[in-house]
Amino acid sequence: MRKSFKEALASGKFLVTAQIVPPKGMDIGTLTPIVKDLNDVVDALGIADNPRAVMSMSPWGICRLVLENGGDAIMHVSCRDRNRIALQSDLLGAASLGIRNVLCISGDHIRFGDHIDAMPVHDLDSVQLLETVRSLTQGRDMAGQKLVGIPEFCVGAVANPEADPLPPQLLKFQKKMQVGIDFVQTHPVFNLDNLVPFVDQAREKGVKLIAGVRLLMAEEVSSYKDGSYPGLFIPEDLLAEIQGIKVEKSVEIAAQLIKAMREKKLCDGIHISAPGHEGKIMNIIKAAGI
Amino acid sequence: MIVGTRKPFSEIKDVVSGDSKILIVGCGTCVAVCLAGGETEVTILASQLRIALGLGGHDVHIDEAVVERQCDREFLVDLSKKKNVTDYDVIVSMACGAGVQLLSDVYDQNLVVPALNTVFIGVAEGPGIWTERCQSCDNCVLAETAGICPITMCAKGLLNGPCSGTRHGKCEVNAEIDCAWVKIYDRLAARGDLECISKVLPPRKNSRQAHPAVLTHEAYKRRFVKDEKIV
Numbered sequence: 001m002r003k004s005f006k007e008a009l010a011s012g013k014f015l016v017t018a019q020i021v022p023p024k025g026m027d028i029g030t031l032t033p034i035v036k037d038l039n040d041v042v043d044a045l046g047i048a049d050n051p052r053a054v055m056s057m058s059p060w061g062i063c064r065l066v067l068e069n070g071g072d073a074i075m076h077v078s079c080r081d082r083n084r085i086a087l088q089s090d091l092l093g094a095a096s097l098g099i100r101n102v103l104c105i106s107g108d109h110i111r112f113g114d115h116i117d118a119m120p121v122h123d124l125d126s127v128q129l130l131e132t133v134r135s136l137t138q139g140r141d142m143a144g145q146k147l148v149g150i151p152e153f154c155v156g157a158v159a160n161p162e163a164d165p166l167p168p169q170l171l172k173f174q175k176k177m178q179v180g181i182d183f184v185q186t187h188p189v190f191n192l193d194n195l196v197p198f199v200d201q202a203r204e205k206g207v208k209l210i211a212g213v214r215l216l217m218a219e220e221v222s223s224y225k226d227g228s229y230p231g232l233f234i235p236e237d238l239l240a241e242i243q244g245i246k247v248e249k250s251v252e253i254a255a256q257l258i259k260a261m262r263e264k265k266l267c268d269g270i271h272i273s274a275p276g277h278e279g280k281i282m283n284i285i286k287a288a289g290i
Numbered sequence: 291m292i293v294g295t296r297k298p299f300s301e302i303k304d305v306v307s308g309d310s311k312i313l314i315v316g317c318g319t320c321v322a323v324c325l326a327g328g329e330t331e332v333t334i335l336a337s338q339l340r341i342a343l344g345l346g347g348h349d350v351h352i353d354e355a356v357v358e359r360q361c362d363r364e365f366l367v368d369l370s371k372k373k374n375v376t377d378y379d380v381i382v383s384m385a386c387g388a389g390v391q392l393l394s395d396v397y398d399q400n401l402v403v404p405a406l407n408t409v410f411i412g413v414a415e416g417p418g419i420w421t422e423r424c425q426s427c428d429n430c431v432l433a434e435t436a437g438i439c440p441i442t443m444c445a446k447g448l449l450n451g452p453c454s455g456t457r458h459g460k461c462e463v464n465a466e467i468d469c470a471w472v473k474i475y476d477r478l479a480a481r482g483d484l485e486c487i488s489k490v491l492p493p494r495k496n497s498r499q500a501h502p503a504v505l506t507h508e509a510y511k512r513r514f515v516k517d518e519k520i521v
Contacts, residue, residue, distance in 0.1 A: 109446060120446065167475060167479070174488075230453075231454040
């Protein structure tokens, strides 16, 4: 049997995770072979929760697909669409389906999505959600009521080393570590020096830092520039470099970033995202020599 | 109109108990009308604090002031003329949340704490124009967040720091708008008060917000409330 993500975290190996965006609809025909292939090479697949506020299948469904095909899944849990009752209820439901890893996030704002008149909930923020998950794993809900049957979760948080300015980000990251997390996954990083304060503080607290790496596509440059992707901040010179390039070159750029991060020991692992181009994740992993 | 209620006395006392020079500032408009922060209420709070802090052995000097509208810069000019505001350790504002935040903007070197919880809204930026500063959550955190309300000023209403979308200090939702958490951080950093936001703020107490809200002053309950119903 394959090792769980929790065991991989504890093993000290260089971690590799990748992101899967669930489909808008019921068809998982394209996704299934990608999930099967990636399960063989990654430590876990992170399943996004309606990223960019674009409505898609609940991450539960794809987490089950990952588990049934021999992999481990990290379920993203966004505070944007559910109040504290629904969040806790869904976490218990996920645990009952065998999902053991969760990534707690605030969630991209609804204005980026395809349901712009939806109510943004944010009853809890990501720090408070982390506290809630901790409470559930200790056998109590947020109201202090005792649970019958206690879930186990390996808990992750998010940080963005490319946010500007960084000090408020670091302050929030410190709060997340203060609550207690097992790993932190960053947004895509391009200026590697920005990882330094995050990885230093994470290591001080025994938290594993998984650095974000994103496949940059030439045809999406205008969207990168106009802010359509919240939290994705690409340096101007890199945007110029990817103008008109072929996907093979994009894969190479991502692989080079991974190599540089590993060489400089700026992270304990990487998280690869390639929304809409998940089939290229395997190419990136191979090109990076992992 | 803006309606507010005074915080429990123990909460106000706890916030100012380490300070020796306190300025209590009332507001002569909305919250005076709803009997929460006008001239009479300033006098009462000042007296309560003098007694309570005095009994606790604190050597405290408390001044009182009332401005016609704390939510309008025009009227704060008078306050500056009458009081040397920067001399005070703490300003206790008896305005609505909007007034507290405007005091914090104008006197950003001072600690400004709210004495009221606001039930509903805004500040005047100038004649005929108002901006939202408060969502009347009845659970004021302005003492911790530098007089800037993260629930209103952050697009996601986050209580424990910025989301991941801050770029050049601006909000991910609208590049024209400052990130509330960057403003909070910068103001506290300038004052050397980052400790204020180092602790995890708990989830909001949504049960305090009942819509549509009705507030009947204690003294008027006999007239307007019968069998716990408004008549």
